[in-house]
Amino acid sequence: MTKRKDPICRASLEILERIEGKGPGNVFSRAGQIKPCPIGSGGNCCRLCAMGPCRVGEGKGQSPVGVCGATTETIVARNFARMVASGTAAHSDHAREVVQTLLATARGQAPGFTIRDAQRLKSLALELGLEPSEKDPLKLAELVGECLLAEFGRQDGELWFAGRAPERRQALWRELNITPRGIDREVVELLHRTHMGVDQDAAHLTRQSMRTALADGWGGSMIASQLQDVLFGSPTPLRSRVNLGVLSEDRVNIVIHGHEPLLPEVIVALAYDPAWNEKAKAAGAAGINVVGICCTANELLMRRGVPVAGSFLQQELAISTGAVEVMVVDVQCVMQGLAGVAACHHTNLVTTSEKANIPGALHCPFTPENAAAQAAEIVELAIENFKRRGEVYIPPYELNLVTGFTHDSVRYILGGTYRGGYRPLVDNVVNGRIKGICAMVGCTNPRIRAGEMHAQVVRELIANDVLVLSTGCAAINCAKEGLLVPEAAEMAGPGLREVCEAVGIPPVLHFGSCVDNSRLLEAACTLVQAGGLGDLSELPVVGCAPEWVSEKAIAIGQYFVASGIPVGLGVAFPTSGSTSFTEYLGRAMEDEVGAGWFYESTAAGMADRIIGIIDQRRRRLGIEKGRERVLFDMEMRRKLDV
Ligand code: SF4
Ligand code: MSK
Secondary structure, three states, rough: OOOOOOOOOOHHHHHHHHHHHOOOOOOHHHHHHOOOOOOHHHHOOOOOOOOOOEEEEOOHHHHHHHHOOHHHHHHHHHHHHHHOOOOOOOHHHHHHHHHHHHHHHHHHOOOOOOOOOOOHHHHHHHHHHOOOOOOHHHHHHHHHHHHHHHHOOOOOOOOOOHHHHHHHHHHHHHHHHOOOOOHHHHHHHHHHHOOOOOOOOHHHHHHHHHHHHHHHHHHHHHHHHHHHHHOOOOOEEEEEEEOHHOOOOOEEEEEEEOOOOOOOOHHHHHHOOOHHHHHHHHOOOOOOHHHHHHHHHHHHHHHOOOOEEOOOEEEEEEHHOOOOEEEEEEOOOOHHHHHHHHHOOOOOEEEEOOOOOOOOOOEEEHHHHHHHHHHHHHHHHHHHHOOOOOOOOOOOOOOEEEEOOOOHHHHHHHHHHHHHHOOOHHHHHHHHOOEEEEEEEOOOOOOOOHHHHHHHHHHHHOOOOOOOOEEEEHHHHHHHOOOOOOOHHHHOOHHHHHHHHHOOOOEEEEEEOOOOHHHHHHHHHHHHHOOOOOOOOOEEEEEEEEOOHHHHHHHHHHHHHHOOOOEEEEEOOOOOOHHHHHHHHHHHHHHHOOOOOOEEHHHHHHHHHHHHHHHHHHHOOOOOOOOOOOOOOHHHHHOOOO
16 A cells, blocks of 8 residues: 555545555655655755766754865756756757747648648748748748748857847846847857856846747747647647546547657547547447547647646546556657556557657657658557547546637637727726736646646636736646636636626636646737736746646746846745745846746645735736635635535
8 A cells, every 4th residue: 555645636546445445556655655856845955967866955963065175056046047948948949849840831741731820830931031922831831831940050149039028128138138039049048158167156047048948938938839829730729638537438448648749649630530430430449539648638629629638746546547548649748657557558658759768668759741641650550440449437527618718719719800909808807806916837747636726716816806827737737627618707706706707707717738837838928918018027027836846847837037027936945945046036037037936835835925916016007906805715625625
């Protein structure tokens, strides 16, 4: 028997109970067995050279410096910076694949792909200063693709999309010398500067970590979102379903997991094709059911309405239902534990990225040129595998959700085709119906009661008229709690409720995948413009990642903060090993860039802090309203428990 922290999700709990003590274990049982290392979790372990590793710290009996003399502050700052570099690299390498796929499509080398949003392509071409009179979308796509591919190897100048930020923010970045030049350059420079014996000034190093993170938010992630819209269409609001109950008992289940929606889009097209469904019927199934996990789920959900089987923490549990014929994975957040779980069932685990092999999985590396054939091979494999199904148990839990919100679709929803704009949102923020906006992003973590912090923070925020925009696994968790439907407005405060009911939107808007956090930056810029403000740091907007897991969450947080939006983390703070550096990330960054980091271990603390920052920013704008704060007492908090 292992000690585990149970998630709040009933579907997950049912599977966990069924597999307790059997099979290779899972993320929850492993988290119960392995204690987090207290030195590593505070960032004060350095293993950058063979004179170490050095465990340093501020406590009694700890050495304050490493063998090379590096201080605890420097070591913690370096570790933090390396997380930013890794997170930025992950988002941006994803973006590179998207650009290359766009180029292959433009050159007629990618038979499974086409240009689905020619309008978006045209507006991008205009923005990039390209020849907008070019009528052939494929030719235009080639020009746009070449221009954006050059953003990766650029050595100087400024990234194109950094120019989307308000003028005042751009000027601040220039003054601090943190405007990103080239995406790859910033990552490489940060890795160099964190090598043993290079940058030894925590503040100076953090400037480069801001620059690198900005190359993610206003570079890699933004390029990925924009070009995925061009290739697969821009999302618009639609309904779908979430949780393990979306797996089918009588159809061939294909689960798509990871981050890059390139091959998955082609697989989905086949899964919806009547001819392929006939093939599945010939194999004894009722058809094909394709569902998602993690961020590929968010991508396919936003554009196609493909149901979501679960978040990051449900990947092994989905296979444990016995109902998954094939799980297709590419990059990021794919647990190595999957192979062991798949081996206990009939599931074929298929890896599709040249960059990511998993021992025990079938390897089928994606290229834009072979996507059509490869998708066919995978769907064929799934149909064939249906015959090998053993015992199946699918927990009967699924909920509706509304998705597809983007900076553009929100503009349309608020004002319609002809008067679309952010003015109604600005008016409602000014008149206090909407107190402010919280961007809830990031992962879900088995170190705490998974899902609980998301659900509790959101409920408290919306009860206090804070509109929530959510991405990644945080959004999936919110959906599983029934927070992504218009009816959830009943839980909102009177102001937010009125707005949601008038417009017909949920109080929590699903804004997509991890790279789609760049859409939140776009929306924030439009708010600045529509509100007649000068900078993002004036907005009553706060970000949080209460259940963060991944280094990508740190990169996202750092680009939010460097853009003027404060960010709170739950679970653990990665720099807690150095008081001075943690204070720097909070107060000194606030002085430098108008926003800082903060940590709150409880939902109540997180909600308080977010509302406090929003109130403070409202006061600065002179738009504070005297409405009573809804304070959650113990009784109300108990009701939040699920
Ligand atoms: Fe220790 Fe310095 Fe080497 Fe880090 S770089 S392991 S602190 S000697
Ligand atoms: S998938 S980065 S667990 S949100 Fe983007 Fe979820 Fe976090 Fe991976």
